[in-house]
Amino acid sequence: xxxxxxxxxxxxxxxxxxxxxxxxxxxxxxxxxxxxxxxxxxxxxxxxxxxxxxxxxxxxxxxxxxxxxxxxxxxxxxxxxxxxxxxxxxxxxxxxxxxxxxxxxxxxxxxxxxxxxxxxxxxxxxxxxxxxxxxxxxxxxxxxxxxxxxxxxxxxxxxxxxxxxxxxxxxxxxxxxxxxxxxxxxxxxxxxxxxxxxxxxxxxxxxxxxxxxxxxxxxxxxxxxxxxxxxxxxxxxxxxxxxxxxxxxxxxxxxxxxxxxxxxxxxxxxxxxxxxxxxxxxxxxxxxxxxxxxxxxxxxxxxxxxxxxxxxxxxxxxxxxxxxxxxxxxxxxxxxxxxxxxxxxxxxxxxxx
Amino acid sequence: xxxxxxxxxxxxxxxxxxxxxxxxxxxxxxxxxxxxxxxxxxxxxxxxxxxxxxxxxxxxxxxxxxxxxxxxxxxxxxxxxxxxxxxxxxxxxxxxxxxxxxxxxxxxxxxxxxxxxxxxxxxxxxxxxxxxxxxxxxxxxxxxxxxxxxxxxxxxxxxxxxxxxxxxxxxxxxxxxxxxxxxxxxxxxxxxxxxxxxxxxxxxxxxxxxxxxxxxxxxxxxxxxxxxxxxxxxxxxxxxxxxxxxxxxxxxxxxxxxxxxxxxxxxxxxxxxxxxxxxxxxxxxxxxxxxxxxxxxxxxxxxxxxxxxxxxxxxxxxxxxxxxxxxxxxxxxxxxxxxxxxxxxxxxxxxxxxxx
Numbered sequence: 198x199x200x201x202x203x204x205x206x207x208x209x210x211x212x213x214x215x216x217x218x219x220x221x222x223x224x225x226x227x228x229x230x231x232x233x234x235x236x237x238x239x240x241x242x243x244x245x246x247x248x249x250x251x252x253x254x255x256x257x258x259x260x261x262x263x264x265x266x267x268x269x270x271x272x273x274x275x276x277x278x279x280x281x282x283x284x285x286x287x288x289x290x291x292x293x294x295x296x297x298x299x300x301x302x303x304x305x306x307x308x309x310x311x312x313x314x315x316x317x318x319x320x321x322x323x324x325x326x327x328x329x330x331x332x333x334x335x336x337x338x339x340x341x342x343x344x345x346x347x348x349x350x351x352x353x354x355x356x357x358x359x360x361x362x363x364x365x366x367x368x369x370x371x372x373x374x375x376x377x378x379x380x381x382x383x384x385x386x387x388x389x390x391x392x393x394x395x396x397x398x399x400x401x402x403x404x405x406x407x408x409x410x411x412x413x414x415x416x417x418x419x420x421x422x423x424x425x426x427x428x429x430x431x432x433x434x435x436x437x438x439x440x441x442x443x444x445x446x447x448x449x450x451x452x453x454x455x456x457x458x459x460x461x462x463x464x465x466x467x468x469x470x471x472x473x474x475x476x477x478x479x480x481x482x483x484x485x486x487x488x489x490x491x492x493x494x495x496x497x498x499x500x501x502x503x504x505x506x507x508x509x510x511x512x513x514x515x516x517x518x519x520x521x522x523x524x525x526x527x528x529x530x531x532x533x534x535x536x537x538x539x540x541x542x543x544x545x546x547x548x549x550x
Numbered sequence: 551x552x553x554x555x556x557x558x559x560x561x562x563x564x565x566x567x568x569x570x571x572x573x574x575x576x577x578x579x580x581x582x583x584x585x586x587x588x589x590x591x592x593x594x595x596x597x598x599x600x601x602x603x604x605x606x607x608x609x610x611x612x613x614x615x616x617x618x619x620x621x622x623x624x625x626x627x628x629x630x631x632x633x634x635x636x637x638x639x640x641x642x643x644x645x646x647x648x649x650x651x652x653x654x655x656x657x658x659x660x661x662x663x664x665x666x667x668x669x670x671x672x673x674x675x676x677x678x679x680x681x682x683x684x685x686x687x688x689x690x691x692x693x694x695x696x697x698x699x700x701x702x703x704x705x706x707x708x709x710x711x712x713x714x715x716x717x718x719x720x721x722x723x724x725x726x727x728x729x730x731x732x733x734x735x736x737x738x739x740x741x742x743x744x745x746x747x748x749x750x751x752x753x754x755x756x757x758x759x760x761x762x763x764x765x766x767x768x769x770x771x772x773x774x775x776x777x778x779x780x781x782x783x784x785x786x787x788x789x790x791x792x793x794x795x796x797x798x799x800x801x802x803x804x805x806x807x808x809x810x811x812x813x814x815x816x817x818x819x820x821x822x823x824x825x826x827x828x829x830x831x832x833x834x835x836x837x838x839x840x841x842x843x844x845x846x847x848x849x850x851x852x853x854x855x856x857x858x859x860x861x862x863x864x865x866x867x868x869x870x871x872x873x874x875x876x877x878x879x880x881x882x883x884x885x886x887x888x889x890x891x892x893x894x895x896x897x898x899x900x901x902x903x904x905x906x
Contacts (some may be wrong), residue, residue, distance in 0.1 A: 387748055390752055
C-alpha cells in the first residue's frame with residue numbers, strides 16, 4: 198500500500214488540474230499553430246506574384262518604408278485581396294460554427310440551408326438583369342441572404358425550432374435558389390453568365406476597400422455580441438430542455454445567435470461571394486484540433502482564415518494555366534473530400550472517434 | 551362470463567372488421583391510383599393542347615387521330631408537342647420511381663437525385679463530354695450522364711454507409727451535398743475557362759423537355775423499362791428493408807443482394823431521367839411523399855403511385871412553364887423546383903420526421 202492509495206481525494210485535485218493544464222496547453226499550441234499559418238500565408242500572398250517582392254520588401258512596405266512601386270503593388274493590389282480573405286474566412290468560420298452548434302446538426306452551414314444561395318440569386322439577378330456594379334451586387338447579396346434566412350426561420354418555426362426541420366426547410370430554399378440561378382444563367386449574354394458564374398463560386402479578387410471596411414466593421418461590432426452569447430451557445434448544445442433548465446432564455450438567445458451567424462455569413466458573401474465549404478468545415482476541423490466537443494469559436498474562425506488564405510494561395514500561384522482560379526473552387530475541391538472522409542470516419546455525435 | 555362461453559364470436563368479429571378494413575384500403579388505393587392515372591391523362595392532353603401557338607382543342611384531337619402533314623397545327627402537335635410529352639412521360643416516370651426506390655433503400659425521407667449528388671455527377675460527365683469530346687447533342691450526352699450518375703450514386707452511398715451507424719439519412723445527405731459542391735466547383739472551373747461549353751451547358755442544366763428528340767428517348771427506353779420492372783418487383787423487398795436490416799435478414803431477405811438490385815434499378819432510372827431531361831430536382835423527392843400520404847407505408851403501392859404521379863407532375867410542370875410567361879417559356883426543371891420546394895416545406899412542417 199502506498200500513500201496515494203490511502204488519500205484518493207487528495208489525488209483527484211492534482212489530476213483535474215493536470216487535465217485542465219493539458220487542455221490549456223493544447224489550446225495554446227493549436228492557436229499558435231493557426232496564427233503562425235495565417236502569418237506565413239499572409240506574407241506569402243503579399244510577396245508572391247508576377248512581380249515578386251522579398252520578405253524584407255514586404256515588411257518595409259507594411260511599415261511605410263517601401264519603394265513607391267512596392268507600395269502600389271502591395272497596398273493597392275495584394276493587400277485588399279489578403280484582408281478580404283482573412284475577414285471572410287473568419288466570418289464564414291464563425292457563422293458555420295454557430296449554426297452547427299446552435300442547431301446541433303453538422304449539416305447546418307449557411308451553404309446548405311440556402312443563405313448563400315439566396316445571396317447568389319439576388320447578386321446574379323442584380324448583375325445580369327440590372328447590370329449592377331460591385332457595390333450594387335454586394336448590397337443585393339446581403340439582402341438576398343437576410344431575406345432567405347428570415348424565410349427559412351419563419352417557415353421552419355412550428356411552436357418551436359428543431360435543427361432537422363430547419364435544415365430540411367433550408368435545403369428546400371437552397372434548391373429553389375439553385376433553380377432560379379440556373380434560370381438566370383440561361384438568360385442574357387454568355388459572357389454575362391460567365392461573370393455571374395465566377396461570382397457564384399466565390400473569389401477574393403473583386404473585393405474593394407469600402408466593402409472590406411464594411412465587413413471589418415460588422416465583424417468588429419458583432420464580436421462583443423458573440424462574446425456575450427458564447428456561454429449560452431455552450432449550454433444550447435446540450436439540448437433545449439437542459440438549456441432551459443439551466444436558465445437560458447431559449448428563443449431570445451437563439452434568435453440572437455442566429456441573427457449574428459446569418460449577418461456574418463451574409464456580409465462575407467456580399468463581399469467575396471459564397472466560398473464553398475469554409476463555414477462547413479471550420480468547426481469540425483477546429484474540434485478535431487482542440488480534441489473538444491465544446492464549441493470552439495476562436496479556433497473555428499482561425500481555421501476559416503487559414504482555409505481561405507491558403508486556398509487562395511493555391512488558386513493564385515500553384516495552379517497551372519493563365520486563368521485566375523476563384524478561391525471557392527479550391528476550397529470545394531479540398532473541403533469536399535475532407536468532409537467525405539470525416540463523414541466516413543466519424544462517430545455518432547459528429548466528433549472524431 | 552358470457553364472453554368466455556362464446557369465445558369464437560369476438561374473434562370472428564375482429565377478423566371481419568380487419569378484412570373489411572383491408573378491402574376498403576385496397577379499394578381506396580386502387581381508386582387513388584385511378585385518379586392518378588386520370589391526372590396523368592389530363593396532363594398529357596394539356597401538354598399536347600397548350601403552348602405558345604393557339605390550337606383549338608378539336609384541331610388537337612383531329613391532329614392526333616388523323617394527321618395531315620400539310621396542316622401547320624398538326625405538325626406542331628406531332629413534331630413539337632408530342633416528343634416533349636413523351637420525354638416528360640418517360641423522365642417523370644423514371645424520376646418518381648427512382649425517388650421512391652432511393653427513399654426506401656436509404657430509409658431517408660429526403661432522398662432525391664438532386665440531393666444525393668447524382669445530378670451533379672451526371673452534369674460533370676456532360677461537361678466533360680461537351681468540352682473534351684466535342685459532343686453537342688442531347689443524344690450524345692446520354693451515356694455520359696448515365697456514367698456520371700452511376701459513379702456519383704455509388705460514391706455517395708459508399709461514403710454514406712461507412713463509419714458509425716451505416717447509411718443514416720443525415721450522413722447520406724451530407725455526403726450528397728459535399729459531393730455536389732465538389733463536382734459543381736469542377737464544373738464551374740471548366741465553364742470559366744471555356745465559353746463554348748458554358749453556352750451549351752447552361753441550357754442543359756436547367757432541366758428541360760425541349761430540344762430532346764425522340765431518338766434520345768428510344769436510346770434509353772430499354773433502361774427505363776428494365777428499371778421499371780426491377781422497381782415494381784422490389785416493393786416487397788423494400789417493405790422488409792424498411793423494418794431494418796436485422797428484421798429483413800430475419801424475414802429471409804438477402805439484404806446485400808437486394809440492396810444491389812435496388813441500387814441498380816435506381817441508377818438505371820435516375821441516369822435515364824437525367825440523360826433525357828437534364829438535372830431535375832424535387833420530382834423524385836415530392837412524388838413518393840404524396841404517394842405515401844395516400845397509400846400508407848406499403849412500398850408496392852408507393853412505387854406504382856410514384857411512377858404515375860412523377861410523369862404527371864413533370865408534364866404538368868412543363869405545361870405550366872409554357873403558359874406562365876407570354877414570351878418564351880420557363881423550363882420544366884425550374885417549375886418543378888418551384889412547385890416542389892413549397893411541398894417539401896409543407897411535408898417537413900407537418901411530419902414527425904423533422905422532429906428527430
